[in-house]
Amino acid sequence: MFTRFNQLAIELPQPDYADANAAAAVQELLGGKFGEMSTLNNYLYQSFNFREKRKLKPFYDLVSSITAEELGHVELVSNTINLMIEGTTFPAEPDLTPMQNAKDKRSSYHFIDSAQASLPGDSMGNPWTGKYVFTSGNLVADLLHNFFLEIGARTHKMRVYEMTNHPTARRMIGYLLVRGGVHINAYGKALEIATGVDLTKMLPVPNLDNSVFDEARPFEEQGLDRILYTFSERDYRDIDKIWKGSHPETGEPLEVVIGPPEGAEMPDFPEIPEEFAPGITREDYEKIRKRLEEKAGM
Numbered sequence: 001m002f003t004r005f006n007q008l009a010i011e012l013p014q015p016d017y018a019d020a021n022a023a024a025a026v027q028e029l030l031g032g033k034f035g036e037m038s039t040l041n042n043y044l045y046q047s048f049n050f051r052e053k054r055k056l057k058p059f060y061d062l063v064s065s066i067t068a069e070e071l072g073h074v075e076l077v078s079n080t081i082n083l084m085i086e087g088t089t090f091p092a093e094p095d096l097t098p099m100q101n102a103k104d105k106r107s108s109y110h111f112i113d114s115a116q117a118s119l120p121g122d123s124m125g126n127p128w129t130g131k132y133v134f135t136s137g138n139l140v141a142d143l144l145h146n147f148f149l150e151i152g153a154r155t156h157k158m159r160v161y162e163m164t165n166h167p168t169a170r171r172m173i174g175y176l177l178v179r180g181g182v183h184i185n186a187y188g189k190a191l192e193i194a195t196g197v198d199l200t201k202m203l204p205v206p207n208l209d210n211s212v213f214d215e216a217r218p219f220e221e222q223g224l225d226r227i228l229y230t231f232s233e234r235d236y237r238d239i240d241k242i243w244k245g246s247h248p249e250t251g252e253p254l255e256v257v258i259g260p261p262e263g264a265e266m267p268d269f270p271e272i273p274e275e276f277a278p279g280i281t282r283e284d285y286e287k288i289r290k291r292l293e294e295k296a297g298m
Helices: 020-026 036-049 058-087 140-161 167-195 217-221 235-241 282-296
Strands: 227-229 255-257
Touching: 020 058, 020 140, 020 255, 036 140, 036 235, 058 167, 058 227, 058 235, 140 167, 167 217, 167 227, 167 235, 235 255
Parallel strands: 227 255
Antiparallel strands: none
16 A cells, blocks of 8 residues: 655746746656656566565565655656746637647647646657556566666756756656666675676766756755655654665665655646646635535534
């Protein structure tokens, strides 16, 4: 089962301007082959399908705890895209063409198929597919796949970071570079325990340290590059059998934190009348409020 908190992993800055074209590029980090939907669903189904959970509990706990974090990353990237698109159009009567600015954007789906919000697809509008999920049932093969998947995800994050200087996108990517680095190292350590082969010696891949990125450094200074969360107050604590010792790149001590990170406020997006979203007028709201009060006996 899952527990959900109405918080984002980190605070996202409210942008001063819209950049829908950059938001289209960020879509790759959500629904692309190496996007957060792929990391989430790979680990999710590997955890569902895991054989001998009790016997191999530290490995099961590792995949399961990272699964929960990836769900929050899907949420974080989606909200980033929403913030980046906001303000592209303007409220007006239909004949005044209030969405005229949308027609020249890279992703018309953001304006036609969605109300200026994220979609489960990549930067070219292709829908995410379950064909991206690898769940072989073989522990070493799955861990090796996850190690490679996180490196691919890191590569795409670095490239999208270089494509846009939008502050919301860069804050999000800086954070995910640091947290993705944790996952790469965690899977590398798991593979070393399972096989004796230390894959962390080849890191970082690509060969740029996260400290090169201005928006990643503050999160490393907070120590988020050496913390692994259980995302449960009760379960998955045996990740400390794998996530222990020192960071393979910095030499700093690794730490397991019970539960989730502190989190930050969830954005509350305003209405977009030209998109008929949410389509609830002030009069509608008052009627809904009255019905709720009547149902509650107030």
